[in-house]
Amino acid sequence: MAPLTIHGNLFEPDAGRAASAAQATNFIIVQTRTALTPADKVSLEHLGAAYQREIAENTYLFRYDPTDLTILGALPFVKFVDIYHPHLKLSSAFEHMGIPRSATSTGEHGHTAGSSQAIVASAPAASPMAPIWIAISLHNDAKETMTDIANQLVQSGVISMETTRIISPIRMDTKAAPADVHKIAALDSVSLINPYGKKSNKLNISRTLLTDNVYSPDMSTGYTGEGQVVAVGDSGFDKGSTVDLHPGFQAGSVLDITNVFGPAEPLDDTDGHGTHVCGCITLSATSSNMAGGRRIRGTAPGAKLVVIRNEDAAGDVWGTTMAPDFLQAPYLGAHAPRVFSDSFNADWPGHPEPYDNEAGDIDEFTYTYQDALVCLCAGNEGKPGATTQIGQETAAKNLTVVGSCDTTRPNTSDAYDPAKPTDNDHYVVDVDSNRGPTMEGRFKPDLVAPGVAILSALSRNAADSHKFGVSADNTLMFKSGTSVATPTVAGCAAVIREALVKRPTHPVPAPPGALVKALLINGAVPLNPSAVVPNNDSGFGRVNVSGSLAHLEIPDPPAQPKGGFFSGTIAAGATVTAVNIKVPPPETVSLTGDGVPHRLRVTLVWYDVRGSATENKLYLKVKKTGGTAAESVCGNKDISIADGSAQTPDLVNTVQRVDWVDIPAGDYAADVTCTATAPVGVSAAFHVAWYLF
Structure with a gap:
């Protein structure tokens, strides 16, 4: 049988070594043998197997209270059945830390040597490594709550309640000795x-080409x-006051500042990172x-900010968790933000890392609160040819992961040089921007934005190192990285x-986050016209x-619009036509008489459950x-490839786009098909x- 990857671990199914009973x-x-169907789930449920989640291709986790596994293996659609071995619960990240994934030696097929039915209760010899922060999640149908588990581990001396935080009935963060993770x-x-x-802000650490002022939208839209x-989750804001604001921010633009470590911790920004990030939005x-006396503006100068400092007084970020600290608490608070920008994430350790518990928390949050949009930076450990640098929490399916592209500011190496000619680097991905795909095979990042030496606000409680250029205004500074592309x-x-809410006809009072993301994706500009899109750069x-914003324009007089959007729901086994589009013949260019063909771009986005x-x-x-079949194309596929792959559905990515260049005239339908839903x-x-361009 082909090997599987479960939580980053290679696992090779072998019916000859599988457990026959789950005692x-x-x-x-x-x-x-093929993708699990609703009928298959019913057959398994009748035998006592309750579906939990998918963990690998055509491989699923079930709760099963009976002990005999042979009756499940006898089902005609079942290829392999085994117990959920303890070592599969450990992310592959532990092995890269020198912590073996099994408490004993492992056999060639990934099973713990000895009886494959035994739950590993012993632990390796005591490790000299210091206790580490770990994230733990329970099965949805677990017999115990996280409080029960925490109490068991405290009583056995594995963890201390002083360094334990119960986040939900199925999630906990704690500190434990590496030797105890197997227990x-x-x-x-x-x-x-x-x-x-360890998390850190994602400043560019090596490449520091300079850009013009903060990238901003066409303000003629109003x-x-x-x-x-x-x-904004970051290193705090300016002097920590919502009243005594930095001069680049309008009165009342900062609604609240908190610290995730508690009210006794500081709110100000002594690093300078957080204030700069805030300025990228509302400066x-x-x-x-x-800038020659010109106005310097963030991309949303009319918006308001809620700032969450995610460092304690010593600058430590250990023990913070994105979903409860940065997402859920402010979402449910008095100011109710619906857009979230976080420029802190785990440092890339130099090897691929799988989807983790924090990614699950983020997906659970966004699936529960569908009007939220969460932006997270890709990170700045990139290098030419690097792949699979996006993982851990950044592998969350519902995130909008942002990379960095270069810009046009004249520069010499890493310093602004006005004597140099304007560059055209804004069509090039910054070399330091982390690349995908995720270990789970998803395209990442989702988007890139200018992120090289962006000019924004300098905290009055921080010093400017001039690492990314010298600002002649002591209230402003340059910074680089995916940290500044994300806001x-x-x-x-x-x-x-705002545009959706204020739309004169058919406004959207509470825009879903996935709709906003679909509009962002469909309006994005490919950096290289000849490159395959999407890609992992x-x-x-x-x-x-x-x-x-052009998607939201309403033609006057009424005519077929050039763009639009559709929101709907779909059941398993159904197909919904989201939009019917009439593509006219190529437009004639008057000077040459040549016909210019059209280009159709369609994007589908949805939020998925935890997992x-x-x-x-x-x-x-x-x-x-x-x-004909050849006159169709699936999302994330290339219509110009005639081997049939363009008509093969993508069942991995929750963001899918069709970009049909030179589309022939005719009537077209954009269909959404669903093969499975969760919950069932x-x-x-x-x-x-x-x-339609």
Whole structure:
């Protein structure tokens, strides 16, 4: 049998070594010959197997209270059945830290040597490594709650309640000795354990080409993010006051500042990173010393900010968790932000890292609160030819992961040089921007934005190191990296939300986050016209808010619009036509008489449930009405390839785009098809944006 990857671990199914009974565990792995169907789930449920989640291709986790596994293996659609071995609960990140994934030696097929039915209860010899932060999650149908598990581990001396935080009934963060992680994995209720990587702000650490002032949308649209609230998780804000504001911020633009470590911790920004990031969104300043006296604005100068400092007084970020600290608390708070920008994530350790518990928290949050849009930086450990640098929490399916592209500011190496000619680097991905795909095979990043030596606010409680250029205005500074590209996209999202809310006809009072993301993706500009899009360098391209807003234009007099959007729900086994589009003949260029063909772009986005695999399996197909199979193309596929791959659905990515260049005249339909939903029987929400160029 072909090997599987579960939580980054290679696992080779072997029926000859599989357990025949589940006497010491209630959780099992079932691999099917083809994708599991609703009818297959019913057959398994009748035998006592309750579906949990997909963990690898055609491989699923079930709760199974009976002990006999042979009756499940006898089902005609089942290929392999085994218990859920404890070592599979450990993220592969532990091995890279020198912590073996099994408490004893492992056999050649990935099973613990000895009886494959035994739950590993012993631990390796005591490790000299200091205790580490770990994230633990339980199965959805676990017999115990996380409080029960925490109490067991405290009583056995594995963890201390002083360094333990119960986040939800199925999630906990704690500190444990590396030698004890196997004891935790041996608990049957535990589903996944991963170590926390150290988090840091994502400034560019090597390449420092300089750009012009903060990238901003076309303000002729009149949209500035007014009425929108953006939450920023970073190193604090300026002097820590919502009243005594930095001069580049308008009065009342900062609604609240908190610290995730508690009210006794500082709120100000002594690093300078957080204030700069906030300025990329809402800065509205005029400087006689910089930019020739022009106004310097963030991408959403009319929006309001909620700032969450994620460092304690010593600058430590250990023990913070993105979903409860940065997402859920402000979302449910008085100011109710719906766009979130976070420029802190785990440092890339130099090897691929799988989807982890924090990624699960983020997916669970966004699936629960569908009007939220979360932007997270890709990181700056990139290098030419590097791949699979996006993982851990950044592998969350519902995130908008932002990379960095270069810009046009004249420069010499890493310093602004006005004597140099203007460059054209804004069509090039910054070499330091982390690349995808994720270990789960998803395209990342989603978008890129200018992120090289961006000019924004300097905290009055921080010093400027001039690492990224010298500002002639002591209230402003330059910084680089995906850290500053991310708030650029968050500000653009706030502008799109405002436009949806204020749309003169058919307004959207509470825009879904996936709809905003679909508009961002469909309006993005490919960096290289000849490159395959999406790709794992620049995703779907450079953010272009004017292009995204064009989808919302209402023609006058009424005519077929050039673009639009559709939101709907879909059940498993169904197909929904999101939009019918009439493509006219090529437009004639008067000077030459030549015909210019059209280009159709359609994007599908939906939010998925917690878990490394895509559970709500949707796919996009654009097809010519009455046409042949070759006159159709699925999302993320290339219509110019004639081997049939263009018509093969993508069942992995929750963001899918068709970009049909030189599309022939005719009638077309953009169809969304669903092959499975989770939870079973619950329709999945989806959102489509389209534009005819």
